[in-house]
Amino acid sequence: xxxxxxxxxxxxxxxxxxxxxxxxxxxxxxxxxxxxxxxxxxxxxxxxxxxxxxxxxxxxxxxxxxxxxxxxxxxxxxxxxxxxxxxxxxxxxxxxxxxxxxxxxxxxxxxxxx
Numbered sequence: 032x033x034x035x036x037x038x039x040x041x042x043x044x045x046x047x048x049x050x051x052x053x054x055x056x057x058x059x060x061x062x063x064x065x066x067x068x069x070x071x072x073x074x075x076x077x078x079x080x081x082x083x084x085x086x087x088x089x090x091x092x093x094x095x096x097x098x099x100x101x102x103x104x105x106x107x108x109x110x111x112x113x114x115x116x117x118x119x120x121x122x123x124x125x126x127x128x129x130x131x132x133x134x135x136x137x138x139x140x141x142x143x144x145x
Contacts, residue, residue, distance in 0.1 A: 044116055047107040047137055054114065058088035058144045063087050063099035064119055071098055071119065071130050077139030080117060084143060090122045098130065105145055115140050 045054040062084035101118040120127040
């Protein structure tokens with residue numbers, strides 16, 4: 032049973048890396064990502080996101096051809112572990128063209144939510 036929980040946690044966005052329980056959404060925030068169409072480059076450094084993401088209220092605030100970033104902060108109700116998922120996408124005609132997802136498990140980007 033423990034192996035099943037671990038496998039499920041690895042394939043779910045909200046699976047806790049510590050105890051494999053389902054994590055709860057603590058906060059969400061939408062950002063404008065500083066890249067134009069076809070110029071997305073993956074960055075692993077938390078500092079890049081802290082310095083470059085611009086908070087916005089809604090997708091309509093993001094200019095045409097500019098990427099967006101949806102940030103979700105998760106908290107595990109069982110062990111208290113926290114994680115942030117950054118989803119990079121391009122808003123296109125009321126749809127989201129998904130580009131990438133980056134996970135931070137050690138509080139590196141928690142300041143995005145302040």
